[in-house]
């Protein structure tokens with residue numbers, strides 16, 4: 206339990222503040238955009254990209270989202286007390302999971318579209334990725350998250366819990382990560398109790414299981430892509446994307 210925080214309210218407040226300060230887009234901003242869709246020509250342009258062009262295009266955009274998650278992690282009380290290697294290990298496996306949790310805030314369930322390149326895109330926009338099952342899984346997960354109608358505070362604590370996971374592979378000091386994880390779990394339980402929504406806890410843990418399989422699908426597709434297009438994957442992807450996912 207990080208000694209620097211006097212109580213659980215302070216822990217929650219600092220995680221919520223960090224989430225707010227590292228959310229690239231405010232929910233209100235995107236709400237205004239949620240019916241700004243791509244027209245036929247724009248969709249045609251994405252669909253006529255080659256597989257490697259579209260993968261590179263998406264990797265560059267997703268890396269923007271990942272950078273904000275790295276900033277978020279750094280402000281989670283106790284994260285910076287962990288060793289550099291453990292911080293990297295947690296980000297390596299957790300950052301895409303947090304991006305996907307946050308992506309649900311930029312998802313419009315009424316028209317099944319997600320924020321992409323300044324507008325809201327349906328699954329057909331990503332056709333040239335040749336990863337229909339990954340995209341379907343990403344959209345289904347976003348639907349599932351939206352169905353829980355989480356508040357920004359609940360998303361902040363849930364994101365921190367997804368990231369601070371002592372069961373991640375190759376941690377140097379599992380015990381220390383466990384202590385930070387326990388304080389974040391305590392924080393999430395605390396705000397769910399305060400919001401009178403304890404029933405959400407087991408639903409959130411079910412979402413974590415779906416998130417795990419979705420991220421391993423992403424890694425599987427990325428491995429397939431890297432073998433088929435080694436040049437793009439090794440020299441044209443953003444360094445952070447390669448560092449964390451390849």
Ligand SMILES: COc1ccc2c(n1)CCN(C(C)=O)[C@H]2C(=O)Nc1ccc(OCc2ccccc2OC)cc1
Pocket residue numbers: 229260263264266267269270304307308309311319320321322323331334340343423
């Ligand atoms: C925090 O939440 C968000 C959500 C969305 C965005 C952002 N932040 C900021 C950056 N951003 C911009 C600039 O468009 C948005 C974005 O990247 N959108 C987007 C990118 C790729 C998509 O599917 C392809 C795909 C999905 C999963 C894994 C691999 C994939 O392809 C290889 C779908 C949507």
